[in-house]
Amino acid sequence: LAAVATALISASALAAAPQTSQMGASNFNVSVKAGDSNVAAYDTGTKAKSSVAYGLGVGYDYAMNSQFGVGAELSYMNWGHSVWTANSNKVNVSSFNVMATAQFNVNPQFDTFAKLGFARVNTQSDGDGTASTTTSKTTNQIKPLLTVGIGYTVMPNVNISAEYDHIFGSSKVATTGNNAPSINAGFVSLTYSFGSGDNDLLQS
Secondary structure, eight states: HHHHHHHHHHHHHHSSSSOOOOOOOOOEEEEEEEEEEEOOSSSSBBBBBOOOEEEEEEEEEESSSSSEEEEEEEEEEEEEEBTTTTOEEEEEEEEEEEEEEEEEEEESSEEEEEEEEEEEEEEESSSSTTTOOOEEEEEEEEEEEEEEEEEEETTTTTTEEEEEEEEEOEEEEEESSSOOOOOEEEEEEEEEEEEESSTTTOOO
């Protein structure tokens, strides 16, 4: 009887103990996103609406505690293109990106996040924005890239988010020189995670 009582007391204590946070939990993730971007204009010409932008990324997340996590991300982005109404010249922009990430859980479903890193920006232009010039050029430059957003966990391993991205480039693509353009973009992103924690790996 004493042994049974001891077992019952131990079981009750374990049941009453609070859940421990998943500190040290880690995830790998894959994400896809699509949205609209605003690519900086040529020195001259009138810019028409930018096209749809899209991207694919892979990342790693690590939980520092029950609310805060850090990680890293590698991604490819096609930022779309801008067209000038005067002569239909285009600037097409894409980039490979390396970013450090940070996530803060507001609650088990909602989170906020920020990413900061560098983009290797590939800029391909049909001309210089003037009707008399059609000389194309391709340039590659490394520029800072910032992302901020909010996310919602719809399933244990699936998260949907809305985010804003900014490449700190030139406000105008110079007709002379090799300036990567400034870019502002809004995206909807879908992320699938797998690893030692759920998609929202910072849940307690």
